[in-house]
Amino acid sequence: MADKKVHLIIKRQENPDSAPYWEEFEVPHTPGMNVISALMEIRLNPVTRDGKHVRPVTWDSGCLEEVCGACSMRINGRPRQSCSALVDQLEQPVRLEPFSKFPVLRDLMVDRTPMFEALKRVKAWVPVDGTYAMGSGEKIDPDQQGTMYKYSECMTCGCCLEACPQYNDKSAFIGASAIGQAHLFNMNPTGKNLKKDRLDELMGPGGVVDCGNAQNCVRVCPKGIPLTDAIAAIGGEVTVHAVKKLLRL
Amino acid sequence: MSGRVIIIGGGLAGLAATIKVAEAGVPVDLFSVVPVKRSHSVCAQGGINAAKNMKGEGDHPNIHTTDTLFGGEYLADQSLVQNMCNDAPNIIDLLDRMGVTFNRTAEGFLDFRRFGGTLFNRTAFAGATTGQQLMYALDEQVRRYEAQGLVEKYEYWEFMSVVKDGQGVCRGVTAMNIWNREMKVFKGNAVCLCTGGPGLVFGKSTNSVINTGAAASRAWQQGVWYGNGEFIQVHPTSIPGADKLRLISESVRGEGGRVWVPKSSDDKRDAVDIPEEDRDYFLERKYPKYGNLVPRDVATREIFSMCVNENRGINGENMVYLDITPPRSGKDGDVLERKLGGVFEIYRKFAGDDPIQRPMKIFPGMHYSMGGLWVSPEDSNGHVKQMTNVPGLFAAGEADFQYHGANRLGANSLLSCIFGGFTAGPRMVEWIKSNSGEADSSVYQDELKRQEEINKTVLAMNSGKENAFAIHRELGQSMTAQCTVVRTNEGLQQLLGKLGELEQRWSDIDVNDDSTPVNQSFAFTRALYDMIQLAKAMAKGALQRNECRGAHYKPEFDLEKPEKEQLGDHRLTQAYKKFVAELEKKHGVTYDSKFKEPDNGGDAVAPEFEQYMEKWVEQQKQWSKTTLATWKEGAEPDIEYRDVVMTCEPPKPRIYK
Numbered sequence: 001m002a003d004k005k006v007h008l009i010i011k012r013q014e015n016p017d018s019a020p021y022w023e024e025f026e027v028p029h030t031p032g033m034n035v036i037s038a039l040m041e042i043r044l045n046p047v048t049r050d051g052k053h054v055r056p057v058t059w060d061s062g063c064l065e066e067v068c069g070a071c072s073m074r075i076n077g078r079p080r081q082s083c084s085a086l087v088d089q090l091e092q093p094v095r096l097e098p099f100s101k102f103p104v105l106r107d108l109m110v111d112r113t114p115m116f117e118a119l120k121r122v123k124a125w126v127p128v129d130g131t132y133a134m135g136s137g138e139k140i141d142p143d144q145q146g147t148m149y150k151y152s153e154c155m156t157c158g159c160c161l162e163a164c165p166q167y168n169d170k171s172a173f174i175g176a177s178a179i180g181q182a183h184l185f186n187m188n189p190t191g192k193n194l195k196k197d198r199l200d201e202l203m204g205p206g207g208v209v210d211c212g213n214a215q216n217c218v219r220v221c222p223k224g225i226p227l228t229d230a231i232a233a234i235g236g237e238v239t240v241h242a243v244k245k246l247l248r249l
Numbered sequence: 250m251s252g253r254v255i256i257i258g259g260g261l262a263g264l265a266a267t268i269k270v271a272e273a274g275v276p277v278d279l280f281s282v283v284p285v286k287r288s289h290s291v292c293a294q295g296g297i298n299a300a301k302n303m304k305g306e307g308d309h310p311n312i313h314t315t316d317t318l319f320g321g322e323y324l325a326d327q328s329l330v331q332n333m334c335n336d337a338p339n340i341i342d343l344l345d346r347m348g349v350t351f352n353r354t355a356e357g358f359l360d361f362r363r364f365g366g367t368l369f370n371r372t373a374f375a376g377a378t379t380g381q382q383l384m385y386a387l388d389e390q391v392r393r394y395e396a397q398g399l400v401e402k403y404e405y406w407e408f409m410s411v412v413k414d415g416q417g418v419c420r421g422v423t424a425m426n427i428w429n430r431e432m433k434v435f436k437g438n439a440v441c442l443c444t445g446g447p448g449l450v451f452g453k454s455t456n457s458v459i460n461t462g463a464a465a466s467r468a469w470q471q472g473v474w475y476g477n478g479e480f481i482q483v484h485p486t487s488i489p490g491a492d493k494l495r496l497i498s499e500s501v502r503g504e505g506g507r508v509w510v511p512k513s514s515d516d517k518r519d520a521v522d523i524p525e526e527d528r529d530y531f532l533e534r535k536y537p538k539y540g541n542l543v544p545r546d547v548a549t550r551e552i553f554s555m556c557v558n559e560n561r562g563i564n565g566e567n568m569v570y571l572d573i574t575p576p577r578s579g580k581d582g583d584v585l586e587r588k589l590g591g592v593f594e595i596y597r598k599f600a601g602d603d604p605i606q607r608p609m610k611i612f613p614g615m616h617y618s619m620g621g622l623w624v625s626p627e628d629s630n631g632h633v634k635q636m637t638n639v640p641g642l643f644a645a646g647e648a649d650f651q652y653h654g655a656n657r658l659g660a661n662s663l664l665s666c667i668f669g670g671f672t673a674g675p676r677m678v679e680w681i682k683s684n685s686g687e688a689d690s691s692v693y694q695d696e697l698k699r700q701e702e703i704n705k706t707v708l709a710m711n712s713g714k715e716n717a718f719a720i721h722r723e724l725g726q727s728m729t730a731q732c733t734v735v736r737t738n739e740g741l742q743q744l745l746g747k748l749g750e751l752e753q754r755w756s757d758i759d760v761n762d763d764s765t766p767v768n769q770s771f772a773f774t775r776a777l778y779d780m781i782q783l784a785k786a787m788a789k790g791a792l793q794r795n796e797c798r799g800a801h802y803k804p805e806f807d808l809e810k811p812e813k814e815q816l817g818d819h820r821l822t823q824a825y826k827k828f829v830a831e832l833e834k835k836h837g838v839t840y841d842s843k844f845k846e847p848d849n850g851g852d853a854v855a856p857e858f859e860q861y862m863e864k865w866v867e868q869q870k871q872w873s874k875t876t877l878a879t880w881k882e883g884a885e886p887d888i889e890y891r892d893v894v895m896t897c898e899p900p901k902p903r904i905y906k
Contacts, residue, residue: 015766030491032599037491043718043770046761055762056770063457064493065595067381068287083492084598105428106767116284120396125389126348131272131671137345139357146587149350149376152385153591156286188348 004029006038007049007093010057013104020104024049024093035075035082035094036061058107066222069155072162073098073108079162079220099162101169115156118178122198126191138189151184151230153223160217160227172206176217176227179208183230186237199234199241208235252681253278255422255437257408257464259285261380261666262646262673263443264387269674271394275681278435279391280403280424282459286388289445289457290666293380294592295364295500296372297344297663299337303354303361308369310334314897317661320366320544321619321654322799323873323900324477324893326626329634329651331897333668340667341373347386351375352588362588363503366544366658377498377591383663407772408464411440411471411642412696414688419641421693423700427772430765432701434693438685439677441635441643442468443670446618450780450787451733452725454615455487455496465622465648466779469786473622473637475878475886476650478783479790480619482657482800483733485548486571487614488600494614495599498592499659501571501609502541504585505578508532508552509570509608514561520570520608531555536905543905546656546800549613553734556612563610572608615733619657619800620787621650623877626894633680635673641684643677645669650875655799707775713757717774720758724751724781732788736803741792745885748788752781752883786878789885796872808868810904811861817854819902820846822862828869829899836895844898865902873900 005026013020026049027041039059046056062068064083071082074097076090087094102110140148160176161167167175182198185191202208208231217227254270256263259281270277281288300313313334318327345351345359351373352360361370375382394400405427412421412434421436444464448456469475485508486501487494502508509528516523532551533540541548552569556562562569573589575582582605586593593604600609622644625632635643645666652665731737731744755778762770797807810816819825826846833839842848854862874890881887 014764032601033491034599040492040718044716044722053761055764058767058769061458062283062287063289063292064490065292065495066598067291067378067591068283068289068457070283070287086599086601109767112284116286116392119389120392123393123396125393126346126386127393128343128346128390131268131343133339133342134346136342136359137348140353141357142353142355145350145353149382152348152350152375152382153378155291155381156284185348190346191348 006033006087008038008042009093009095010108011097012057012107013098014106016103016105023054029087033087035085035087035096036064036071038087038094039082058109060109067155069157072157072159074100074162079159081157081222084222099158101162101167102158112156112158115158115161115175115177118174119181121174121201122178122182123194123201124178124181124185126185126188127193128190140189144187148184148187150225151180154180154225155223157222159220159222163216163220165214165216166210166212171210173210174202174206176231179234180225180227180230183234196241199238202234203238203242208238211235252438252685253436254677254681255280255435255440256443257422257441258288258443258445258646258648259388259402260288260290260443260445260646261384261387261663262648262670263288263441264384264391265667265670266441266443266645266674266677267391267400268387268394269671270678271391271399273675273678274399275678277400278403278437279400280406280408280422282405282407282427284404285391285402286384288384289460290384290663291381292455292457292496293663294377294496294498295503296362296374296379296660297341297383298364298371298658298660299341299373299664300334300369300371301338301341301359301361303358304370306369308371310337312369313337313371316367317658318654318898319901319903320658321656322903323895324480324654324798324875325652326893327895327897329626333652333665336668337664340664340671344383344386347390349375349382349386362500363542364659365499365502365542365548372500372503372660374500374588376587377500377589380663383667408442408444408467409700410467410696411639412688412693413471413639414692417472417639418684419639420688423697428767430704430768430771432697432704434697436687436693438681439641439643441645441673441677442622442648443644443646444648446647447780447783448615449721450724450784451481451615451728452722453490453492453494455484455494458493461776461780462783463776463779466783468622468637468642469878470779470782470880471639473639473642475620475783475786476623477620477655477790477876478786478878479794479876480655480800481615481733481787482545482617482619483549483613484616485545485552485613486611487616488596488609489568489612489614490599495595496614496616497571497596497609497611498589499545501573501589501592504573504588505580506571506573507541507577508548509572510555510561510563514565517564539905544656544658546802547905549734550802553613567612568610569612570608571611573604574606574608613734615729617657617662618647619650619653619655620790620876621648624649624651626651628676633676635669635676636680641680643673645673655801703775707760708763708771710756710758710760710774711763713759715754715758717758717760717770717777720751720754721773721777721780724777724784728784728787732791734802736791736801737805738792738795738803741788744788745785745792748781748784755781782880786880786886789888790876790878793888794872794876796868798872808861808864811855811857815855815857816904817852817858818847819862820844821852821854822859824859824863824866828866832895832899838896840898844901862902869900
């Protein structure tokens with residue numbers, strides 16, 4: 001069908017301080033197209049559905065293969081990656097909005113800096129001595145590797161935070177992604193050396209106790225990371241850690 | 250210690266360099282157009298090579314070196330390749346210590362798989378997202394240094410130019426904050442460009458949308474040489490898409506994936522209904538020894554030729570089957586899922602079919618640039634490894650031209666990125682000890698002013714009739730048609746004409762946006778100019794190189810190979826013996842005896858093979874050279890050639906059986 005069209009409704013915002021507004025676009029449909037290709041079509045001819053010439057839409061993207069985490073947005077209300085959102089699988093009109101839990105920079109692009117800051121807070125790294133040759137790491141059971149691998153696929157896309165009722169500007173909750181990373185590094189044979197520091201961080205305000213157990217995070221994670229398992233594990237460890245601290249063990 | 254180092258780009262090379270510099274206690278300013286964790290290195294799927302010989306096959310770094318040189322048809326500097334391959338096992342160990350979730354054997358050791366261009370299981374891997382896992386491990390270490398205050402990140406800052414003093418020494422950079430278009434000058438005593446490849450010059454490629462090549466182009470336009478620009482790797486297996494070509498990793502073939510088309514082009518049956526006897530596994534048929542794991546350029550040309558020349562693609566379209574289904578690969582679905590889940594996920598998500606149930610449909614896609622900014626192969630005669638011809642300006646990763654020659658072997662890119670970064674880092678630390686000064690403040694201000702003027706001009710482009718993204722599409726179509734799998738001098742001439750035309754039309758772009766916050770049209774329009782410039786280096790290099798070598802294939806200059814039964818041991822030909830003796834004299838080395846005539850003399854060679862070898866030697870003498878392009882404003886670049894230094898082994902004809 002040569003004249004099949006895709007109808008998009010896009011929430012726009014000129015700058016961080018201005019008010020948002022909606023614009024509608026219509027682009028030619030191509031087989032297998034995703035939301036990014038639809039946005040690229042608009043960029044080639046930035047004219048709204050009612051014929052108004054407008055500035056091209058701004059959005060964040062990178063790999064377009066769902067491994068970089070850049071192109072997150074709300075698509076028909078659901079937080080997800082726009083590269084893997086195939087138009088044929090979406091109800092039309094396709095409604096695109098920026099994430100609501102982060103400051104909008106422009107149109108569909110937001111500032112997710114707090115997510116990277118959170119990784120610092122939970123010391124999401126292995127404390128290696130240095131980069132000089134010191135031989136290999138420890139042997140790891142393949143099953144354990146499989147479990148760790150899932151968590152290490154987290155691309156800091158922010159979907160889990162966007163979907164989380166506890167993550168908002170009224171709460172200090174650190175969110176599921178950082179808790180997942182803390183859990184990952186606690187499982188690593190050397191990473192676990194910093195486990196106490198991580199539990200200290202997640203024990204306090206904004207830590208794991210702020211989780212309301214809505215389980216939205218695990219439902220929207222594009223990588224299928226078992227975030228609620230991590231929250232449960234860290235939750236248990238934080239309790240033990242707190243008791244030990246109290247008893248000065 | 251006094252002095253600061255500036256690193257541009259936070260992919261594997263940039264992060265590796267950052268870690269080495271910070272480890273030495275020197276502060277780093279790390280710039281990236283995206284949060285570093287989103288750099289293109291995350292896209293590498295299959296793995297990273299290291300001859301750790303964990304499978305009892307007798308693998309060794311020397312064999313890795315030979316495979317890399319041979320795969321790249323002897324255009325890479327040999328001592329650097331040797332260094333890289335020697336260091337690879339240490340790099341894997343370090344990544345393991347840093348917590349990379351590499352796949353494991355039953356005993357818990359690192360597992361290794363096969364990749365193209367080698368007969369050994371040499372590739373360590375973390376599922377099918379090895380690049381992502383390596384990136385994250387280095388990102389985490391850099392975050393650790395950031396938390397300690399040794400690294401300052403400038404994310405969403407775009408590199409605009411190098412600041413050079415009156416002596417031509419690099420003294421810093423200008424960069425633009427892409428959130429608010431603020432331009433600033435940053436002083437640094439050494440600068441390293443780790444800005445990745447130029448995929449966007451080809452419109453659609455397997456690269457991320459950030460890989461414009463603009464940063465390398467900007468440095469090139471400021472006097473850095475661009476090396477081997479014509480060598481562009483087209484990956485044999487990608488899923489064609491409207492927005493990009495999605496890579497299907499070589500690891501699929503490493504784990505037993507087989508490439509085929511129906512024997513009859515009229516066969517319209519569903520792939521799974523086509524029985525074994527009606528399938529043509531053409532790579533296995535033509536290359537019994539390497540089979541589906543011939544090097545990338547060979548596989549790409551065979552698939553391209555099967556579809557374009559023989560018109561035997563699936564249903565007449567430009568696609569062939571890549572079959573990893575358990576009955577064909579001989580591997581269990583669960584095992585495949587554990588090793589290749591990340592690749593399957595991409596195929597399922599974007600092509601809507603399950604590779605374990607049905608063969609994938611794939612076609613070659615532009616993937617990697619072997620060419621890049623020229624960097625020195627040696628630490629002597631005033632040169633420093635990884636340093637460009639502009640003193641104080643370094644480059645590493647895909648942005649540099651080293652390590653791969655005329656064609657890169659699979660799973661060598663992650664290695665070369667980390668090794669290049671690890672090489673550049675300590676040399677910058679050393680460099681700033683004797684180059685800690687600053688230029689006059691006017692030098693920095695003048696460059697800033699020059700950049701601000703360009704910005705003003707581009708922002709004022711609002712009355713033209715061209716759309717930057719449409720011109721980009723044309724650029725990509727022209728480059729893909731004329732400067733990828735098959736090249737002709739006629740086509741390349743036309744291409745250079747087209748690039749000139751696009752440059753003209755660039756001035757007539759309507760940027761259509763003069764606003765301040767995240768102005769992508771403006772930034773893209775500026776980058777587009779630089780992409781067109783860089784395309785010229787590739788096209789001109791390809792036009793002038795009248796031979797076939799690695800990824801550069803020009804049929805009119807292909808040496809006709811003798812019939813299979815006439816092929817012999819090249820070391821026994823008179824032409825080759827003489828050639829090797831000349832090379833030994835020229836480079837002042839004595840090659841290992843295994844590269845020379847065997848003691849037992851062997852069988853005599855067919856005269857046809859001797860004649861072929863004579864022509865081949867002539868070709869080597871003329872073209873075993875690095876292409877060096879120098880930018881010229883409003884014109885085609887100047888091209889010069891430099892001999893490749895061959896200290897490890899003599900070239901041998903690239904015949905994969």
